[in-house]
Amino acid sequence: MTHVLVTGATGTVGHHVVDGLRAAPDASVTAASRDPVRARDRLDCATVRFDFTDPTTYRDAYADVDAMFLVRPPALSRVRRDVVPALAAAVGAGVERVVFLSVIGADRNPIVPHARIESWLEDAGLETTFLRASFFMQNLSTTHREEIRDGRLAVPAGTGKTSFVDARDVAAVAVRTLRTGTAGAYDLTGPEALDYDAVCRQLSAVLDRDVEYTDPSLPRFLVSRYRLEGDLSKVAVMAAIYTTARFGLADRVTDDVRTVLDRPPIDFRTFARDNRSVWT
Numbered sequence: 337m338t339h340v341l342v343t344g345a346t347g348t349v350g351h352h353v354v355d356g357l358r359a360a361p362d363a364s365v366t367a368a369s370r371d372p373v374r375a376r377d378r379l380d381c382a383t384v385r386f387d388f389t390d391p392t393t394y395r396d397a398y399a400d401v402d403a404m405f406l407v408r409p410p411a412l413s414r415v416r417r418d419v420v421p422a423l424a425a426a427v428g429a430g431v432e433r434v435v436f437l438s439v440i441g442a443d444r445n446p447i448v449p450h451a452r453i454e455s456w457l458e459d460a461g462l463e464t465t466f467l468r469a470s471f472f473m474q475n476l477s478t479t480h481r482e483e484i485r486d487g488r489l490a491v492p493a494g495t496g497k498t499s500f501v502d503a504r505d506v507a508a509v510a511v512r513t514l515r516t517g518t519a520g521a522y523d524l525t526g527p528e529a530l531d532y533d534a535v536c537r538q539l540s541a542v543l544d545r546d547v548e549y550t551d552p553s554l555p556r557f558l559v560s561r562y563r564l565e566g567d568l569s570k571v572a573v574m575a576a577i578y579t580t581a582r583f584g585l586a587d588r589v590t591d592d593v594r595t596v597l598d599r600p601p602i603d604f605r606t607f608a609r610d611n612r613s614v615w616t
């Protein structure tokens with residue numbers, strides 16, 4: 337029986353990982369959260385208080401843990417200060433394997449925090465699996481939910497395509513690799529790359545009303561998004577992601593989901609149908 341600590345357990349991918357491990361006969365799971373009571377109500381499993389930035393939470397969280405699903409919280413970009421102490425404590429506590437939710441391209445882009453985490457984990461001698469995920473379809477049902485409800489999608493991606501992946505597929509790959517102990521790195525994408533016109537056409541068809549892609553200029557996006565989010569670093573990351581797509585650098589489609597799960601990845605139309613109620 338492998339005991340897995342799931343970090344980011346209340347997040348986009350993590351809650352599906354918890355569900356998958358709870359259903360697995362050969363694994364037990366503890367969900368890590370800064371608010372374990374709220375997490376237990378939501379996830380209906382064992383929970384433990386865990387905060388990357390609070391070393392007093394490490395000891396209980398790592399007790400009897402064999403493997404960890406590692407999610408870097410988006411707000412923690414100073415890896416050495418905010419993430420490495422928790423990883424070093426995991427090594428000290430005897431955690432042997434880490435499946436890390438990384439980002440596609442981390443192997444070619446040393447600037448992203450995920451690249452620094454990958455390299456730290458490798459140097460630490462842990463058994464590692466890196467899940468280098470493309471852009472989640474779920475960004476459209478969370479970050480962009482309100483505007484899609486209002487009939488538009490305003491991202492500065494031009495006609496560039498993105499190989500959107502469903503977070504449920506990323507979680508399914510995580511569960512599989514946590515259970516089998518498969519080491520390595522996977523580039524996880526959906527079955528096709530879509531531009532945002534095609535995304536809006538598919539949303540319009542599923543919702544049976546118009547969703548317009550507005551393709552704002554970068555400055556206009558920065559200003560309007562900052563008004564909404566009030567978080568400059570988050571908006572800067574979003575701008576970088578959509579600019580990458582605009583320049584045609586986010587469209588690589590891989591077969592890795594199918595290779596691990598032995599089934600095709602979830603397509604955008606299915607994601608939109610499954611999440612229809614979010615936008616209505």
Ligand SMILES: NC(=O)c1ccc[n+]([C@@H]2O[C@H](COP(=O)([O-])OP(=O)(O)OC[C@H]3O[C@@H](n4cnc5c(N)ncnc54)[C@H](OP(=O)(O)O)[C@@H]3O)[C@@H](O)[C@H]2O)c1
Binds near residue numbers: 410475
């Ligand atoms: N969004 C994408 O398209 C995409 C694509 C590829 C890779 N990624 C990467 O995937 C990761 C997750 O991104 P996401 O947007 O999906 O976020 P998320 O996992 O939905 O949410 C963040 C999670 O982090 C936890 N958290 C926040 N601060 C914490 C802290 N100080 N200590 C412990 N846990 C903390 C939160 O748990 P509690 O509030 O319960 O503590 C929550 O479960 C990021 O590293 C991101 O770069 C994202």
